[in-house]
Amino acid sequence: MTSNLDLASLRVFLQVAELAHFSRAADELGMPKGRVSQVVRDLEAQLGTRLFQRTTRRVSLTSDGELLAERARALMADAGEIEALFQQDQQLSGRLRVDMPVRLALDAVLPALPEFLAAHPGVTVELSCTDRRVDLVEEGFDCVLRVGAVHDPLLVARPLGQMRMVNVASPGYLAAHGTPATPDDLVAQGHHLVHYSQSWADRRPRFDWVDAAGQERTLTLPSRVTVNNTDAYQAAAVAGAGVAQFPLQGVRHLLADGLLVQLLDGFDAAPLPVRLVLSQRRHTPRRVRVFMDWLAGRLADRLDAQGSAE
DSSP states (O other): OOSOOOHHHHHHHHHHHHHTOHHHHHHHHTOOHHHHHHHHHHHHHHHTSOOEEEOSSOEEEOHHHHHHHHHHHHHHHHHHHHHHHTOTTSOOOEEEEEEEOHHHIIIIITTTHHHHHHHOTTEEEEEEEOSSOOOTTTTTOSEEEEESOOOOTTEEEEEEEEEOEEEEEOHHHHHHHOOOSSHHHHHHTTOOEEEEOSSTTOOOOEEEEEOTTSOEEEEEOOEEEEESSHHHHHHHHHHTOOBEEEEHHHHHHHHHTTSSEEEOTTOOOOOEEEEEEEETTSOOOHHHHHHHHHHHHHHGGGSBOTTOOO
């Protein structure tokens, strides 16, 4: 074999490998599906081996494909670093596909996004705002702003800070049920929770707190209202549907306006870590790195430092 491997072909191969799907890879690359298939066939012919096992619904890497993917990712990363050395003064261009929780998008990101776009006119942004845990790789996101734990070993997490949690209820709810001073009062006074769950299968409303010894504690309480959206969770608490636990940053305005009352101070849940997450399998383009730095700056004054409370 005398011909050299082409970086563009390897980029196509890696996209198919990452998404395990030719059509999705074609959409992500902005190429016809037939062209993507032809690039992979040509690469297989050039290397003299089959890189994918193909079915009608999905493709998977062969052992040779796995070997090539590992080497190709390293090669693409090196190529990206070389390009970055000479592109610091060039305008950013291309599409950014990002996912983040609804409230953070509405409160912190969208109000300032036009400033970012004005500074980088060659960039377009696809912003997914959802409270569910998206599949970063399967759904083709460049990065995800995630609140809470990150367990996937194939993801790289950049810590940004954490959100202090507070316990709240509406004045009307407290007038009807009493104001608890300790978690035991929640039971003794017959309180119930507004239950937030991203899965309807989760039927266990819990009140969580960190005790004086630093141990996380939990108490199961009844709930008459269950929601799967943070806006609905907030609205239910304001309406008097029960006790709720929120990041302080998200309810400051409601506390200031008297629509919610903070209670059980000293019995707050553990702070929620906030991270920017991306796939370790994918080379990170400069536009994504610049956007992540901008996003970290936007959130800096809204988050507590890791390991501290406000």
